[in-house]
Amino acid sequence: MPQASEExxxxxxxxxxxxxxxxxxxxxxxxxxxALSTQREIARRAKTSLKTVSRVINRDPLVNAExxxxxxxxxxxxxxxxSQAARMMRSQRSNVIGFLADGVATTTSSIDLxxxxxxxxxxxxxxxxxxxxxRGTQSADMADSQLAAFRAEAIIYAAIFHQEVDIAPxxxxxxxxxxxxxxxxxxxxxxxxxxxxxxxxRIIYERGYRRPVxxxxxxxxxxxxxxxxxxxxxxxxxxxxxxxxxxxAVLSPAGAPTKFGTRAxxxxxxxxxxxxxxxxxxQDIMAMNVYFELxxxxxxxxxxxxxxxxxxxxxxAGLLQPGLSTMELPYYDMGRAAMTLAIDGAKEGQTLRLKxxxxxxxxx
Amino acid sequence: MPQASEExxxxxxxxxxxxxxxxxxxxxxxxxxxALSTQREIARRAKTSLKTVSRVINRDPLVNAExxxxxxxxxxxxxxxxSQAARMMRSQRSNVIGFLADGVATTTSSIDLxxxxxxxxxxxxxxxxxxxxxRGTQSADMADSQLAAFRAEAIIYAAIFHQEVDIAPxxxxxxxxxxxxxxxxxxxxxxxxxxxxxxxxRIIYERGYRRPVxxxxxxxxxxxxxxxxxxxxxxxxxxxxxxxxxxxAVLSPAGAPTKFGTRAxxxxxxxxxxxxxxxxxxQDIMAMNVYFELxxxxxxxxxxxxxxxxxxxxxxAGLLQPGLSTMELPYYDMGRAAMTLAIDGAKEGQTLRLKxxxxxxxxx
DNA sequence: TAGCAATTGTCTCACGTTGTCATAAGCGGA
DNA sequence: TCCGCTTATGACAACGTGAGACAATTGCTA
Numbered sequence: 001m002p003q004a005s006e007e008x009x010x011x012x013x014x015x016x017x018x019x020x021x022x023x024x025x026x027x028x029x030x031x032x033x034x035a036l037s038t039q040r041e042i043a044r045r046a047k048t049s050l051k052t053v054s055r056v057i058n059r060d061p062l063v064n065a066e067x068x069x070x071x072x073x074x075x076x077x078x079x080x081x082x083s084q085a086a087r088m089m090r091s092q093r094s095n096v097i098g099f100l101a102d103g104v105a106t107t108t109s110s111i112d113l114x115x116x117x118x119x120x121x122x123x124x125x126x127x128x129x130x131x132x133x134x135r136g137t138q139s140a141d142m143a144d145s146q147l148a149a150f151r152a153e154a155i156i157y158a159a160i161f162h163q164e165v166d167i168a169p170x171x172x173x174x175x176x177x178x179x180x181x182x183x184x185x186x187x188x189x190x191x192x193x194x195x196x197x198x199x200x201x202r203i204i205y206e207r208g209y210r211r212p213v214x215x216x217x218x219x220x221x222x223x224x225x226x227x228x229x230x231x232x233x234x235x236x237x238x239x240x241x242x243x244x245x246x247x248x249a250v251l252s253p254a255g256a257p258t259k260f261g262t263r264a265x266x267x268x269x270x271x272x273x274x275x276x277x278x279x280x281x282x283q284d285i286m287a288m289n290v291y292f293e294l295x296x297x298x299x300x301x302x303x304x305x306x307x308x309x310x311x312x313x314x315x316x317a318g319l320l321q322p323g324l325s326t327m328e329l330p331y332y333d334m335g336r337a338a339m340t341l342a343i344d345g346a347k348e349g350q351t352l353r354l355k356x357x358x359x360x361x362x363x364x
Numbered sequence: 365m366p367q368a369s370e371e372x373x374x375x376x377x378x379x380x381x382x383x384x385x386x387x388x389x390x391x392x393x394x395x396x397x398x399a400l401s402t403q404r405e406i407a408r409r410a411k412t413s414l415k416t417v418s419r420v421i422n423r424d425p426l427v428n429a430e431x432x433x434x435x436x437x438x439x440x441x442x443x444x445x446x447s448q449a450a451r452m453m454r455s456q457r458s459n460v461i462g463f464l465a466d467g468v469a470t471t472t473s474s475i476d477l478x479x480x481x482x483x484x485x486x487x488x489x490x491x492x493x494x495x496x497x498x499r500g501t502q503s504a505d506m507a508d509s510q511l512a513a514f515r516a517e518a519i520i521y522a523a524i525f526h527q528e529v530d531i532a533p534x535x536x537x538x539x540x541x542x543x544x545x546x547x548x549x550x551x552x553x554x555x556x557x558x559x560x561x562x563x564x565x566r567i568i569y570e571r572g573y574r575r576p577v578x579x580x581x582x583x584x585x586x587x588x589x590x591x592x593x594x595x596x597x598x599x600x601x602x603x604x605x606x607x608x609x610x611x612x613a614v615l616s617p618a619g620a621p622t623k624f625g626t627r628a629x630x631x632x633x634x635x636x637x638x639x640x641x642x643x644x645x646x647q648d649i650m651a652m653n654v655y656f657e658l659x660x661x662x663x664x665x666x667x668x669x670x671x672x673x674x675x676x677x678x679x680x681a682g683l684l685q686p687g688l689s690t691m692e693l694p695y696y697d698m699g700r701a702a703m704t705l706a707i708d709g710a711k712e713g714q715t716l717r718l719k720x721x722x723x724x725x726x727x728x
Numbered sequence: 729t730a731g732c733a734a735t736t737g738t739c740t741c742a743c744g745t746t747g748t749c750a751t752a753a754g755c756g757g758a
Numbered sequence: 759t760c761c762g763c764t765t766a767t768g769a770c771a772a773c774g775t776g777a778g779a780c781a782a783t784t785g786c787t788a
Contacts, residue, residue, distance in 0.1 A: 049737050081512040085452035086774035089743045108472050130494045148445035292685040295659050321656045413768050450744035453773045
């Protein structure tokens with residue numbers, strides 16, 4: 001901590017010197033009672049037996065209402081919580097579900113994967129243990145060890161973008177989130193990228209746009225292929241051929257820092273005879289880039305040319321001017337679905353594809 | 365005695381044979397061995413005692429090298445991990461540090477708070493249990509209960525922006541992260557907002573800018589006050605009076621969806637006799653807004669007028685065109701510092717202020 | 729008075745691990 | 759042969775919880 005500057009006035013040196021002495025009065029917390037450690041202690045205070053306390057905690061009906069109330073009062077007063085460690089020992093069930101977030105937590109929208117999973121875990125009385133890892137590094141091994149040490153009952157493995165992964169099966173069932181295993185060894189929850197693109201394209205044609213250009217993600221991206229298909233199919237369903245209207249607008253390989261090729265593509269398509277009436281971007285960040293590049297060309301999104309996208313990335317999509325109309329990826333529901341599969345069990349290789357939602361703003 | 369009978373005599377071969385027969389259909393996973401459950405089981409396979417296995421696992425030197433190798437081989441082969449639950453029971457130490465992220469995880473940069481804390485936890489052999497909560501809701505109570513059930517040794521409470529909070533003391537020590545308690549009941553780790561603004565302003569004047577305008581955050585924001593002071597002080601240190609150059613550019617109260625008042629302020633200051641040569645924004649998102657509004661006024665940031673900001677928000681700061689020069693908030697180091705305090709203990713009311721770093725791009 | 733239900737308590741065990749203490753084997757010296 | 763010592767290993771208890779078996783007590787009814 002080289003950058004730290006410390007506060008605390010003149011007492012600093014003294015306090016450090018007296019560290020041990022100062023520790024003693026820490027327990028003097030006036031607002032809340034001291035947390036008691038055991039049921040035995042509760043029983044002692046309630047002047048009853050250990051077994052009766054156990055009965056109350058485990059909702060055994062064979063307890064007198066008055067006794068139950070007395071014990072519950074003491075439990076509430078002392079803030080006692082049964083020891084998870086002891087419960088895990090006794091019951092031989094950990095109730096722990098691991099969540100390995102592979103780089104996930106560095107983007108805002110995929111936080112919703114975590115939130116969805118955690119909400120379900122709470123609803124179902126499970127403990128979710130979350131680890132931010134990077135695949136192939138020490139962090140992944142450490143997370144695995146810790147989950148093994150806690151005897152996790154299932155593990156959710158979440159990827160940062162929709163991709164294929166190779167996760168070796170172990171003793172505990174895995175659920176792949178935002179990724180899948182080609183061999184079908186694990187259950188998976190992924191966004192329905194085909195549907196996302198089909199639905200957005202349907203809306204685009206329905207609103208009268210006829211010359212959309214799709215600036216798609218890199219060809220090594222799973223979503224890219226699926227969305228391209230959805231785009232073309234929806235156009236055909238509307239009676240138009242759009243297969244020539246797709247461009248690859250991400251130059252960097254998957255996982256590397258993003259390099260967009262939007263500038264050159266925009267120059268080309270905007271210079272053509274038949275000018276596009278809409279730019280469909282593979283992701284909101286690309287759309288932001290396109291906003292700037294259109295601005296430099298003197299074009300205002302939403303007025304001179306429409307823009308649409310995928311992600312609904314908070315807070316960018318809402319803060320762009322005009323607000324970006326975009327297909328929201330169903331991350332929260334995906335998180336919920338993955339945790340549900342993890343708890344209830346899934347058929348081997350079962351894959352859930354979740355639909356997205358169109359978020360309307362003013363760029364379309 | 366039951367161990368002795370299992371180990372000895374003619375039953376041995378049979379037991380092993382049966383063992384293989386039984387194990388085979390259970391663990392039909394070809395890639396990795398079956399995870400065994402207990403040290404007793406390891407001992408049985410190694411034909412040794414429970415205690416000797418325990419010694420090997422706990423690096424007790426009083427074990428014959430040959431015996432150690434034999435046991436370690438079996439442990440490696442089976443992928444055995446000691447049960448945390450049992451260890452917690454036996455040692456009466458949980459090694460668990462709670463991390464309550466109050467809305468934190470919904471912004472990218474503050475993920476670094478989590479990363480920093482988790483890295484230190486790993487380095488120190490602690491288990492960090494992370495909960496995304498919202499203060500005052502059920503989620504906060506549930507997280508508290510779970511941490512109590514796991515007998516967490518300390519709790520880190522992280523806020524989404526630098527603010528004062530009121531956390532009642534409980535039995536376990538708290539470390540406040542990105543927030544503080546006015547009464548000084550808890551240790552705290554916060555960004556040194558005064559330094560951030562002072563340093564950025566110093567650089568601004570050093571580069572020859574003389575008419576900066578500071579579009580500060582809302583007046584109810586702690587950082588706002590501190591940065592305003594740093595701004596004015598640094599200007600004075602450079603020989604200029606800047607107290608009249610500050611505006612409040614966030615109209616919404618803290619925590620509510622952001623409403624910027626930048627448009628009106630820009631119109632005013634750009635219409636004045638003495639036009640500003642630099643717009644200093646309170647946060648990168650505001651800077652993004654300012655980019656758009658300057659664009660609509662026909663001004664290009666970095667060319668016609670400089671822009672600087674606070675946050676280094678990924679990926680916005682790098683993707684704006686031109687890239688945004690901004691003061692990075694030291695979230696990763698703050699997370700590390702908070703976990704260090706949580707593990708090693710902190711003086712009551714101790715406050716750590718961490719300095720930020722200037723990230724140079726092309727808007728300045 | 730016996731019989732019964734409701735309530736509470738006693739006692740025991742098991743979960744997996746590890747600290748304490750005890751035991752066993754080997755070996756040199758008296 | 760015995761003692762003292764080292765090295766290696768094993769037996770046992772206890773952490774907090776929850777469950778079963780069963781006894782004890784009270785109050786009520788047949």
